[in-house]
Amino acid sequence: MSGAGKVTMHEMSIALAVIGQVETAAEAAGARAVGSVRLQVGELAGVVPDSLQFCFELACAGTLLEGAELVTEPVAARARCEPCAGEWAVGMPPDLCCPVCGTATAELLSGRELQIVSVRWEDGPTRAPIREPIHQER
Amino acid sequence: MCRVVDLQQAVLAKNDQCAHDLRAALAARGTIVVNLLSSPGSGKTALLEQELLLARERGIPVAALTADLATENDALRLARSGVPVKQVLTDGLCHLEAGMLGGHLDGWLPQDTRLLFVENVGNLVCPASYDLGETLRVALASVTEGEDKPLKYPTAFGLANLVVVTKTDIAAAVGFDEAAFRRNVQQVNPGVGVLLTSARDGAGAGALLEAALDAANGAPLHAPVMARPQPHTHPEAGHDGGHHHSQDHSHSPSHSHASAVPQHLA
Numbered sequence: 222m223s224g225a226g227k228v229t230m231h232e233m234s235i236a237l238a239v240i241g242q243v244e245t246a247a248e249a250a251g252a253r254a255v256g257s258v259r260l261q262v263g264e265l266a267g268v269v270p271d272s273l274q275f276c277f278e279l280a281c282a283g284t285l286l287e288g289a290e291l292v293t294e295p296v297a298a299r300a301r302c303e304p305c306a307g308e309w310a311v312g313m314p315p316d317l318c319c320p321v322c323g324t325a326t327a328e329l330l331s332g333r334e335l336q337i338v339s340v341r342w343e344d345g346p347t348r349a350p351i352r353e354p355i356h357q358e359r
Numbered sequence: 360m361c362r363v364v365d366l367q368q369a370v371l372a373k374n375d376q377c378a379h380d381l382r383a384a385l386a387a388r389g390t391i392v393v394n395l396l397s398s399p400g401s402g403k404t405a406l407l408e409q410e411l412l413l414a415r416e417r418g419i420p421v422a423a424l425t426a427d428l429a430t431e432n433d434a435l436r437l438a439r440s441g442v443p444v445k446q447v448l449t450d451g452l453c454h455l456e457a458g459m460l461g462g463h464l465d466g467w468l469p470q471d472t473r474l475l476f477v478e479n480v481g482n483l484v485c486p487a488s489y490d491l492g493e494t495l496r497v498a499l500a501s502v503t504e505g506e507d508k509p510l511k512y513p514t515a516f517g518l519a520n521l522v523v524v525t526k527t528d529i530a531a532a533v534g535f536d537e538a539a540f541r542r543n544v545q546q547v548n549p550g551v552g553v554l555l556t557s558a559r560d561g562a563g564a565g566a567l568l569e570a571a572l573d574a575a576n577g578a579p580l581h582a583p584v585m586a587r588p589q590p591h592t593h594p595e596a597g598h599d600g601g602h603h604h605s606q607d608h609s610h611s612p613s614h615s616h617a618s619a620v621p622q623h624l625a
Contacts, residue, residue, distance in 0.1 A: 231453055231454050231484065231485030231486075231488060231489075234452075234454070234456070234485075235370055235371075235488075238370050238371060238373065238374075239370055241373075242366070242368050242370070242372075242373075243366075246364070246366055246368075250362075250364065252362075256361055260370070265513065265514060265517065265585060266488070266514075267484065267485075267487050267488045267514035268488070300584065313513070314510035314511070314513050314546070314547065315513050315517065315546070315547055315585075316546050316547075317517070317546065317547060317548065317549050317584045317585065318545060318546060318549045324549075325545070325549030325550040325584070327549060327584050328584070328587065329584050329585055329587060329589055330589060331589060332589075333585065333589060335369065335370045335371060335488075336367065336368065336369055336370065337366045337367070337368045337369075337370060338365065338366065338367065339363050339364060339365045339366060340363070340364055340366055341361050341362070341363045342361055342362045342363075342364070343361050344361075
């Protein structure tokens with residue numbers, strides 16, 4: 222697998238898509254800063270997590286997400302064969318033929334995820350109550 | 360103080376929606392898109408030039424859009440077939456996206472077009488993730504590229520509705536092991552069809568055109584395992600949008616529309 226230096230450029234497009242969606246959600250939530258973004262990346266999503274980290278950091282500069290951490294959760298690719306009812310880890314490169322009966326009726330159970338799971342806002346409306354002790358000055 | 364909120368959004372949701380809308384808009388006017396993916400130098404342009412010429416001779420209304428980082432060379436070659444051709448320069452971008460394609464079709468694509476061939480940027484990594492609103496996705500490899508190409512680029516070959524081998528006229532000279540190639544294709548995309556072609560000696564001429572016409576006429580297409588929607592198999596995640604989704608759950612089902620190939624193909 223490549224390191225951060227190898228640019229497979231669609232990771233930049235993906236990073237920009239993540240940032241766009243988080244910005245929209247932040248606006249809706251009234252958040253002013255983002256602590257972290259949690260992303261599921263399936264083994265067969267065609268995305269290199271290291272490259273994505275590299276692009277994400279670059280693309281966050283100057284946005285609401287500046288300094289935000291990108292947490293990627295790898296998702297193993299698994300398939301199931303209907304006739305055999307067997308389930309297997311397809312591996313990389315993937316083997317999508319049933320290892321038992323060899324048929325092509327496999328069903329992919331997981332591995333294509335490219336999904337924003339959750340976001341941690343760093344501030345926003347919930348911060349105000351913390352400062353409340355200052356009401357001394359009332 | 361901080362808040363954690365579940366978003367559960369597919370990263371490529373916007374592109375997928377765009378692709379879905381484009382496919383519907385094109386279908387309404389009787390056009391389908393054929394998305395051609397391969398490495399640089401695999402012979403996409405030569406094969407396409409031949410297929411476009413055949414289409415023209417048979418009176419089938421086709422058009423082609425070709426994407427490259429730079430130069431209009433491919434469009435000039437394809438235009439020799441006499442069908443409408445458009446060159447898109449991606450200005451460094453390694454792939455096409457559905458919104459970009461839609462924008463390029465506006466005001467250019469002739470109304471009666473039956474088949475629009477899109478020659479994606481020569482690259483087997485990035486374009487694989489982007490649904491362009493195509494009905495037929497084709498992954499190509501030349502005999503010189505090594506039999507293990509499908510294993511090295513499993514997403515590109517795994518999501519294809521059809522695989523095309525090019526330059527078969529030199530297969531013997533380069534020691535192409537067809538059986539091994541087919542085995543590797545079947546490993547990542549069980550059941551997918553493989554066409555053997557040579558633009559130089561005419562082997563397999565018209566086969567891609569036929570496959571595209573079949574797709575346009577609604578013939579059932581091969582549905583790659585990788586492109587089929589993933590089932591929701593984990594009861595603990597439920598069907599509530601994943602809001603109680605546990606973060607250490609390593610292979611929970613997603614609620615994404617992550618497949619690059621449209622669901623109606625699956």
